Structure formats: C-alpha cells, structure tokens
Amino acid sequence: MSDNQIHFKYSPNIRDIDVLEEGEGICDCCGKTVSLYYPTMYCKEDIHCLCLSCIASGEAAQKFDGDFIQNAEMHKVSDPGKHKELFERTPGYVSWQGEYWLACCDDFCAYLGDVGTAELEEMGIADEVIAEYEERGEYSDIREYLMKTGSMAGYLFQCLHCKKYHLWVDAD
Known part of the structure; x- marks a missing residue:
C-alpha cells in the first residue's frame, strides 16, 4: 500500500x-x-x-x-x-506539553488540527466548544487568548460517532 x-x-x-x-x-x-x-x-x-x-x-x-x-x-x-x-x-500531533487525545461515545475522537478562537468562530462552534472546555476546569477565559499555533493553542477533535466537536487547549 x-x-x-x-x-x-x-x-x-x-x-x-x-x-x-x-x-x-x-x-x-x-x-x-x-x-x-x-x-x-x-x-x-x-x-x-x-x-x-x-x-x-x-x-x-x-x-x-x-x-x-x-x-x-x-x-x-x-x-x-x-x-x-x-x-x-x-x-x-504537535503541542506545547504533549498530545492529549479526547474521547466521546466510547471511542477516541478524530484529531482535525490546530485552531484558535477565530477558526472556531468561522466554523460557528466557538461558544459550544469553549464552554465545554472551560467546564473541565483546566484554563478559563480562553476566548481572547486562544490562537492557532499561539502561546495558548487549541486542538480540535470530532467524535467519530455523534460528530460533536471537542476542544483541548495547551499553553507554553
């Protein structure tokens, strides 16, 4: 192959x-x-x-x-x-502190790529994924600092089953 x-x-x-x-x-x-x-x-x-x-x-x-x-x-x-x-x-994938892979529906999600708030807003999912992420209690108030490949970077995942998007955030 x-x-x-x-x-x-x-x-x-x-x-x-x-x-x-x-x-x-x-x-x-x-x-x-x-x-x-x-x-x-x-x-x-x-x-x-x-x-x-x-x-x-x-x-x-x-x-x-x-x-x-x-x-x-x-x-x-x-x-x-x-x-x-x-x-x-x-x-x-490349991240600041090492990969952390998200899961949903009893399976690991598909990693889609790096994102910032701008990319999430373009996709129309910023409010949903940022709110879900902030409920985890890792980082809060990330919206203004989240930049694709920035010092506070977002990593976008999508469930293979329910198709819901999920966000992981990492900082340098």
Whole structure:
C-alpha cells in the first residue's frame, strides 16, 4: 500500500497538520527509502524516520516498544483494541506539553488540527466548544487568548460517532 492510500482513523488529516516530514529518509523500522515520514515516537530508541506503513501496521510500535501518543482520555474508552490503535498505530500531533487525545461515545475522537478562537468562530462552534472546555476546569477565559499555533493553542477533535466537536487547549 502506498503512503497516499494509508488512512489513520484518529488522525484523518495527517497530511495537513504539519507533523510529517518530506524528503528522502530511511525508515528506522523497515529500512525502506521514503519521501514522506513521521520523525519521532515515544520509545528508548532514537527515532528519526518512520514510514506511514510501519506506523499504520503497528510494526514500529512493536519493534521499538513505543507509543505515538503521550496521553488520552483512557477512562472514556472501554475497548483495549481502540487504545492500541490510538497509541500504537496513530501518529501524534504537535503541542506545547504533549498530545492529549479526547474521547466521546466510547471511542477516541478524530484529531482535525490546530485552531484558535477565530477558526472556531468561522466554523460557528466557538461558544459550544469553549464552554465545554472551560467546564473541565483546566484554563478559563480562553476566548481572547486562544490562537492557532499561539502561546495558548487549541486542538480540535470530532467524535467519530455523534460528530460533536471537542476542544483541548495547551499553553507554553
């Protein structure tokens, strides 16, 4: 399967979220020469290049005994297979303090990308997702400070089942 055919359930916009590197690399897992790759994972090895095939198949996580996601709402997802798919077969996203993956409807959500208040307002969901986020008690009064890729950044998720949007916020 070519890299263009590989799809990640929990990161459907992988090619648009600025986590993949372009250029010639040698996959640290399979040894193949690739032109599009993911540069890191949480493991003891010093990883610089993983092809999308080795990530999607779980081979990279198995070979290096590592994960791609730092943390998630584990308590909201009962199926261990979904935990395995997220942590071992889904590339993470870039954040200030490490990825935190949201869940809804007994499944992890799809990560859509970085957002600020302006992007949320353009989508017509700012009031809803900001209110839901602030109920968590992490940060409050985020509306005026939330900037796409800013010092206070938003990470937008969408439930795969009910299609509701959810927001996670992180700061430097």
